[in-house]
Amino acid sequence: MAASDGPAPAAVVDLLGMVAYGELTAFDRMAADARLAPDLRRRATLCEMAAVEIANYRRLTDRLLAVGADPEAAMAPYVDALQAYHDSTEPRDWLEALTKAYVGDGVADDFFREMAALVDEPDRQLVLDVVHDSRYDEFAAAEIRAAIEADPKVANRLSMWARRLVGEALSQATRVAGDRVALTVMIAESAGDQAALQSLFKRMMIEHGARMSHAGLNN
Amino acid sequence: MAASDGPAPAAVVDLLGMVAYGELTAFDRMAADARLAPDLRRRATLCEMAAVEIANYRRLTDRLLAVGADPEAAMAPYVDALQAYHDSTEPRDWLEALTKAYVGDGVADDFFREMAALVDEPDRQLVLDVVHDSRYDEFAAAEIRAAIEADPKVANRLSMWARRLVGEALSQATRVAGDRVALTVMIAESAGDQAALQSLFKRMMIEHGARMSHAGLNN
Numbered sequence: 001m002a003a004s005d006g007p008a009p010a011a012v013v014d015l016l017g018m019v020a021y022g023e024l025t026a027f028d029r030m031a032a033d034a035r036l037a038p039d040l041r042r043r044a045t046l047c048e049m050a051a052v053e054i055a056n057y058r059r060l061t062d063r064l065l066a067v068g069a070d071p072e073a074a075m076a077p078y079v080d081a082l083q084a085y086h087d088s089t090e091p092r093d094w095l096e097a098l099t100k101a102y103v104g105d106g107v108a109d110d111f112f113r114e115m116a117a118l119v120d121e122p123d124r125q126l127v128l129d130v131v132h133d134s135r136y137d138e139f140a141a142a143e144i145r146a147a148i149e150a151d152p153k154v155a156n157r158l159s160m161w162a163r164r165l166v167g168e169a170l171s172q173a174t175r176v177a178g179d180r181v182a183l184t185v186m187i188a189e190s191a192g193d194q195a196a197l198q199s200l201f202k203r204m205m206i207e208h209g210a211r212m213s214h215a216g217l218n219n
Numbered sequence: 220m221a222a223s224d225g226p227a228p229a230a231v232v233d234l235l236g237m238v239a240y241g242e243l244t245a246f247d248r249m250a251a252d253a254r255l256a257p258d259l260r261r262r263a264t265l266c267e268m269a270a271v272e273i274a275n276y277r278r279l280t281d282r283l284l285a286v287g288a289d290p291e292a293a294m295a296p297y298v299d300a301l302q303a304y305h306d307s308t309e310p311r312d313w314l315e316a317l318t319k320a321y322v323g324d325g326v327a328d329d330f331f332r333e334m335a336a337l338v339d340e341p342d343r344q345l346v347l348d349v350v351h352d353s354r355y356d357e358f359a360a361a362e363i364r365a366a367i368e369a370d371p372k373v374a375n376r377l378s379m380w381a382r383r384l385v386g387e388a389l390s391q392a393t394r395v396a397g398d399r400v401a402l403t404v405m406i407a408e409s410a411g412d413q414a415a416l417q418s419l420f421k422r423m424m425i426e427h428g429a430r431m432s433h434a435g436l437n438n
Binding site: 024027028031032034035039040041043044047048050051054055057058061071072075 | 243246247250251253254258259260262263266267269270273274276277280290291294
């Protein structure tokens, strides 16, 4: 556990709580999606990836405790929004599950990286540490590409699925933003003006497009 | 990964495959049961315990590969029996989930320890390493005791549930034993005679009774 560093700004607690709850639900979702795997080897791979999320979760809640915050309270504002997102985007098969993890976690990680740049150390490095490593992305992208190669019609179905995922995620993000004043103010202040905010979204959309192409999907 | 050590006896492959598949399903079940937790702290505790299982799973499949066995083939004989066990013992709440993990994994671990004594190193130590550590048992037993203290009627309900779990587990174990000739022969030969086999079961029943008492349950 990190040493106590005194209270953290509200926006940092907001951010750490958001990332922590994201890790907990990512564990839960990957563990459930592992059941959709076509064989035991791939099932175990997804379970191992889930295990990484829960280790990250512990680092984040340890940090919240160190800055004098209650982890449960810090995570509470995100429970409903993430639940609503997952309820509305239940994968029906292995490829939808992989695409959801690849696209959804990719967009979330981009957002977390942008937010990390706005906070001080050691929280900046902590957030950067726990965003997903590329090993997972590579596994998911390779599985999706192989499925498209075997049946090109899959590309269209999964591309539509990915667009729905992004739409649902944005809808829930907007809902949370209206509620988390400290975090929203931090983003608005750091962006400085409307143009800077637009360029943040533009960067995220470019990253998202690159990920889609990498997996053989159409944006 | 362990170095290649040449082919292992069929009974060792049977045993490692059984323990490995047990770990994979334990991960899956704990991850699902975590959703039943009454708060985020306890939910995360169960998720972290699940993560330990999947690390053990990897050690076992690495060892199977090192002795020239196919992990999927080694696990295959246990898939139906474990699925049938879990389908027939779906926990309805957090306490049933904890009791199932505590009682079911406890009996399975005792059996794995008995089997470990029958095989050579390094497989003996590997199996002993991956049986559950007491940290988990203590968490589960403390939760069950606290629930009984809050409402003594809980003891009766969970004791009946535990007896059903053991009954279902024995029924599936008998089914697998009839199928896994090498493992069954190893047990029968090592036991030497009917009396030795009976004493193995007696030891397991004594351990089980001690665990039940420790959690405040009636055998």
